[in-house]
Amino acid sequence: MTGPEQPLLVGEGLQRVYRMGDSEVRALRGVDFSISLGESVAIMGPSGSGKSTLLHLLGLLDRPTAGRYLFAGVDTALLDDDHSAALRNRAIGFVFQNFNLVSGETALDNVAAPLVYAGVKRKERNERAREALDRVGLSDRLHHDPSQLSGGQRQRVAIARALVTRPPLLLADEPTGNLDSTSSADIFSLLAQLHSEGLTLVTITHDPRIAARAERVLQVEDGQIVSDTSSESYLRAGVPA
Amino acid sequence: MSYMEALRLAMRRLRTNALRTGLTALGVIIGVAALVSLIGVGQGTQAALTNRIASLGTNLLSVNAGASFSGGIRGAAGSATTLTEDDAAALTTLPGIAAVAPEMPVSNVVVVAGRNNTTTSMTGTGPAEALVRSYTVQTGTFLSDVEVSKSLRVAVLGPTTVANLNMTPAQIVGTTVDINGIPFQVIGVTQPKGGSGFSNPDDMIFTPITTVQAQFTGGTTLRTIGVSVKDANAIAYASSAVTTTLRSRHGLASSASDDFTLVSQNQLLTVASDQSATLRNFLIGIAAIALVVGGIGIANTMLVSVRERVREIGTRKAIGARRRDIGRQFLVEAVIVSLGGAVIGVIVGVLVTGPVGAAVNVPAKASLPGIALAFCSSLVVGIVAGFLPARQAAGLDPVEALRYE
Numbered sequence: 001m002t003g004p005e006q007p008l009l010v011g012e013g014l015q016r017v018y019r020m021g022d023s024e025v026r027a028l029r030g031v032d033f034s035i036s037l038g039e040s041v042a043i044m045g046p047s048g049s050g051k052s053t054l055l056h057l058l059g060l061l062d063r064p065t066a067g068r069y070l071f072a073g074v075d076t077a078l079l080d081d082d083h084s085a086a087l088r089n090r091a092i093g094f095v096f097q098n099f100n101l102v103s104g105e106t107a108l109d110n111v112a113a114p115l116v117y118a119g120v121k122r123k124e125r126n127e128r129a130r131e132a133l134d135r136v137g138l139s140d141r142l143h144h145d146p147s148q149l150s151g152g153q154r155q156r157v158a159i160a161r162a163l164v165t166r167p168p169l170l171l172a173d174e175p176t177g178n179l180d181s182t183s184s185a186d187i188f189s190l191l192a193q194l195h196s197e198g199l200t201l202v203t204i205t206h207d208p209r210i211a212a213r214a215e216r217v218l219q220v221e222d223g224q225i226v227s228d229t230s231s232e233s234y235l236r237a238g239v240p241a
Numbered sequence: 242m243s244y245m246e247a248l249r250l251a252m253r254r255l256r257t258n259a260l261r262t263g264l265t266a267l268g269v270i271i272g273v274a275a276l277v278s279l280i281g282v283g284q285g286t287q288a289a290l291t292n293r294i295a296s297l298g299t300n301l302l303s304v305n306a307g308a309s310f311s312g313g314i315r316g317a318a319g320s321a322t323t324l325t326e327d328d329a330a331a332l333t334t335l336p337g338i339a340a341v342a343p344e345m346p347v348s349n350v351v352v353v354a355g356r357n358n359t360t361t362s363m364t365g366t367g368p369a370e371a372l373v374r375s376y377t378v379q380t381g382t383f384l385s386d387v388e389v390s391k392s393l394r395v396a397v398l399g400p401t402t403v404a405n406l407n408m409t410p411a412q413i414v415g416t417t418v419d420i421n422g423i424p425f426q427v428i429g430v431t432q433p434k435g436g437s438g439f440s441n442p443d444d445m446i447f448t449p450i451t452t453v454q455a456q457f458t459g460g461t462t463l464r465t466i467g468v469s470v471k472d473a474n475a476i477a478y479a480s481s482a483v484t485t486t487l488r489s490r491h492g493l494a495s496s497a498s499d500d501f502t503l504v505s506q507n508q509l510l511t512v513a514s515d516q517s518a519t520l521r522n523f524l525i526g527i528a529a530i531a532l533v534v535g536g537i538g539i540a541n542t543m544l545v546s547v548r549e550r551v552r553e554i555g556t557r558k559a560i561g562a563r564r565r566d567i568g569r570q571f572l573v574e575a576v577i578v579s580l581g582g583a584v585i586g587v588i589v590g591v592l593v594t595g596p597v598g599a600a601v602n603v604p605a606k607a608s609l610p611g612i613a614l615a616f617c618s619s620l621v622v623g624i625v626a627g628f629l630p631a632r633q634a635a636g637l638d639p640v641e642a643l644r645y646e
Contacts, residue, residue, distance in 0.1 A: 061559060061639045082563050089561020096643070100556040104257035116246050117561040161560065 006073065008169065008200055009035040009058060014067035016053050027053040029223035030067065035216075037168060040201040042211040042231065045220035051204050052173065054220060058202060059092055059171045060084045089117050093162025097174035099154040101146040101161075107133060108142045111161045118165055132160035136190060152183030159190060163199075170194065172203040176210065188213060208235065242566040247573040254574060265542040266582035268535030269622065273586025273615045274593060276528035280611030281594035283521030285603040290513045296434045296442065298374045298506060300339070300476055302468040302483060304332075307500040323500045324463040326450070328490055332468060335482050337475045340369040342467040343450050347457050352406065352446065353419040359405035363396075363420065363446040365453025366467075373467035374442075380410035381429030384449055388428075392451040396425040399445040400433045420446065423456055476505055529618070535582065536622035543575050543630035554634050555642025568635035575627025576620065583619035587612050 016028040027050045035041055045051045056062040057069060060076060069076045071087065079087065088094075101110050112129035120128070133139055136156040146154055155175060162170055172191065176184035184207070192213050195201045203210055211217050217234040219227040227234070242250075255262040306324045329343040345365040352359050370376065371383045378397065388395050396418065403413050410430035417424050425448065434442045454461060470479040480503055491500055547554070554567055591607040598605025 056640050059559065061643070085558065085561050085563040085566075088559060094559045096556075100552060100559075100643070102553050102556065105253060109253070113557070114560040116242055116250075117557075117563070117566055119243075165561075 006037075007034040007070075008037045008039075008072055009033070009202075010068075010070040011057075012068040012070075014054075014057060014064045014069060016050075016057065016062065017065045026223055028057070028064070031220075031223075031225055033218065033225060033228065035200065035202065037200055038195075038198055039216060040195045040214045041203070041216045041218060042214035043202065043204045043218045043220055044206070044211055044234075049220045050223040051220045055171055055173055055202070055204050059094060060088050085117075089114055090165050091167045091169060093159075093165070093167045093170040095155070095158050095162050095170065095172040095175045097177040099146070099151075099158045099178075101154055101157055103146050106143045106145060107138065107149070107157045107160075110146065110157055111164050114161060114165050128164055129160070132164040133157070135163065136160045150183070151179050152186050155179060155183070155187055156190065159187070159194075163194070169200045169202070172201070172205075174204055174206065176205070176207060184209075211235065242562070242569060244569065244573065247566075247569045248577070250570055251574040251577050255577060261542065262578060262581075265539055266578050266585070268538035269532065269579050269582025269619055270535075270586040270589060272528065272532030272535040272622075273583045273619050274590035275531045276525065276615040276618070277587055277590025277607050277611050278594040278597045278605070279524035279528045280521070280614065281590075281607040282598050282601065282603055282605040283517070283524045284608055284611070285598050285605030286520060287514060287517035289603055290517050291510060293435075294506060294509050294513055296375055297509075298467065298469065300470040300473050301373060301506040302470060302476065302480060303504045303506075304466040304468065304483060304487065305502045305504065306462070306464055307502060323491060324466055326461050326463065328487060329463060329466045331486055331490060332466060332483060335479070335486060337471050337479050337482070339469040339471045340372040341469075342366050342369040342373040343463045344370070344465045344467055345450055345453050345458055345463050346465075347453060350421050350446065351419075352402065354406040354408060354413065354416065357406045357408070359402060361399075361402050361405070361444050361446060363448060363453065363457075365448055365450040365458075367450055369469075370447060370467065373469045375434070376442075376447075377432045378429045379432045381414040381427070383429055383431075384447060389449040389451055392449060392455050394423065394425045394452055394456070395428045395448065396420065397429040397431060397447040398427055399431050399441075399443040401441055401444040402446060403430055405444070420448075421457070476507060480505060532615075532618055532622055535619075536579070536626040539575050539578055539623065540626035540629060542578075543571060543627055544633070546574075547571065547630045547634045550634075551637060551642050551645040554637050555639050555645065558637070558639035559643065564635040567637075568631040571631035571634045572624065572627040575630065576623035579619045579623025579626065580616075583616050586619070587615060590615065 011031050011033045014028055014031040015026070018025040018027060031054060043051045043054060053062070057064055060071065060079070072091070076084070102113070108126065108129050111132050112125045115125040115128060130139070130142065133142060136159050138153060138156055138160065141149060141153060146157065149157065175191070176187050179187065188210060191201060191203070203214065205211060211231055212235055214231050217229055217231050218225050219234070304324065326343050329341050332338060333341045343366060347363045347365070349360055350363045352361060366384065367389045368384050368386055371378070376383070379400070381397070383397055384395070398413065400410065403410055406413065413427050414430060415427065417426050431443070468479070468483060470476050484499065484503060487501055488499065493500065557567060594605050594607040
């Protein structure tokens, strides 16, 4: 794996072009960045700016049309679909705005799901899922269906699922977008705590409070990174809240 | 993801949609039940037919008198008077022949016993008839050589005939009945052979051939000669020996065609089993259509299910599911529905086979090969039905799947 001085994620001239019939949509127009292990980065920008596309590329859910993306020093263009899936499984945790839990399955089963794809035995799977739920403070909700949980609890289940394979990187797409302010604050502190324990955190957000807690803020507009600053200077600049 | 995990996942998923799962499986249940019971009925029909034919005699060769020609008009088979008792006697001396029974039937005789009467058919024959046509006597005795040589007016009755006269075998043996107005002493009653309808082997009267010729038909001609061959493997050899003997006795030139026809029981068996196999395959075809329709139901439900679970599929891909993991999940679901349907369908099929057979008068029983066939075909149906939905699910683009509303 990477040492502290070696960056975990490197983008070089990343472009992503969608074809919609005859027209082309240039969602990313050449993006460069470098994110180190253990960093906390917020990606901000108006809707349609390309930040979700960027997150999909970072999470190996999508491939760039042009440019290079290195994950832990490996050129991801060399990875086939199965390797990408394995990397998503072991090295990346995803947290979504709408939680994306599977209803009809208990919180425990939801959290254990990534371990199924990792080939972990059932007993160990349940143990680790229990641990992860314990870590997010839900050890009393193991056998609840997601529909029986509040929004904040659901997002915590989703975070537990993202953590259960102990990945170095957590990608969060508007993790508090569907939550009230109390639950949001809850999720902020949970993410902040995980980061303080060494997790690399990349969060898409509209929320300046999340940005304030990040170490770095990437401002994306019109498919390009227009600023890459520390969160203090970003907030001092008074960018729209 | 191992198949075991896919199985576990599919079971959870199918349980949460229990009603839909049940309705989807219903198609397979009906198809498999139909397959099992119709195969059972088909095999029952075949077995019944074979038994009926086997009960007609043991290694039987039946020589029938040829048709008569009069002015270029072909008469009914047996209307010619080419077979005689001497022919029958000559066949007795051939090697490998167990017994030869001369036969002269008289149809539509009226039997009167006391105040009761019935109409049946009568065959003039000899003691060999019992062996040749597989009759045994339950009460009294069968015809003997003495009764034949003395043209005695004695009769052996079939059990159905006795019942039609409102008597029991024990009551009727030893009494005198009138056959077409001529008194005969009843000396025995045969065991029931089973069977019904036209030419029921249990609704019969046997009397000495000589008595029939003297009292009813006149002359010494025979309608048929029943020949029982000692060894089943020697039937073909015996057939040619019988043919050669009769041709030379009848003085037929080598260019002339036979003036008799020879029918072996094996020919009848072959024809019968061919026919019943055709019937069985027809029934299986119908049941297979039901099963295919059940499979289409599964495919349809699975396709809907893929649509409903696009987000779930996207999420699973994000957390590390490979294409084949997703495909396997949906394939296993389809196979479980069809195999579960098959299990219930086999149970239903086994339970209804008897009643269905009874409804069409066949002793039907579900057979193991039928059950195995139904099971295997439902497995194939499940795999085929699950293939398209599974491929569709596996091929979803994760980014689009996650965005799907």
